[in-house]
Amino acid sequence: MSDTIEAGLRADIEALAIPFEHHEHEAVFTVEESRDIKASIPGEHTKNLFLKDAGGDFWLVTVPAEMRVNLKGLPSAIGCKRVSFGKPDAMERLLGLTPGSVTPLGAINAEPGSITVVLDRSLARAERINVHPLRNTATIGLSGADTLRLLEHWGHAPLVADIPAQD
Numbered sequence: 001m002s003d004t005i006e007a008g009l010r011a012d013i014e015a016l017a018i019p020f021e022h023h024e025h026e027a028v029f030t031v032e033e034s035r036d037i038k039a040s041i042p043g044e045h046t047k048n049l050f051l052k053d054a055g056g057d058f059w060l061v062t063v064p065a066e067m068r069v070n071l072k073g074l075p076s077a078i079g080c081k082r083v084s085f086g087k088p089d090a091m092e093r094l095l096g097l098t099p100g101s102v103t104p105l106g107a108i109n110a111e112p113g114s115i116t117v118v119l120d121r122s123l124a125r126a127e128r129i130n131v132h133p134l135r136n137t138a139t140i141g142l143s144g145a146d147t148l149r150l151l152e153h154w155g156h157a158p159l160v161a162d163i164p165a166q167d
Helices: 003-015 035-039 074-078 088-095 104-109 144-153
Strands: 021-024 044-053 058-064 083-085 116-120 129-131 138-142 159-161
Touching (some): 003 104, 003 144, 058 074, 116 144
Antiparallel strands (some): 044 058
């Protein structure tokens, strides 16, 4: 992860006067590994799904950390064709991120229109959501509304949706 890219993220957050909290921690790659860290950080914790639909479009879906997403019901909720998990090389090419570091803030690196970022409605409304700041050795907490503002600032049209959970 380039320090200049993360510096650009911080500069955009500050330029938009977005309040945030920053926490450094050991590297985490899964929701399970992050449980202890999350216990000490207030707010809604997240997980991200990097997906590709049957039409070839890419999606980054951010949901509450403990949600098990119903992948069969997801396409109708977000308006796409059948989805599968995107490949790590496509993730790196589009977002400049590697598995374990995925975050909606990775959209800072994506060309507008190259990926659709989706935020679960509960997170969009949350006073504080916790996401990675482009690396998995830190967590940044900011409001769902401010996350959407950042995405729009970078030229994206984020989608807020009721993501279906598995029963």
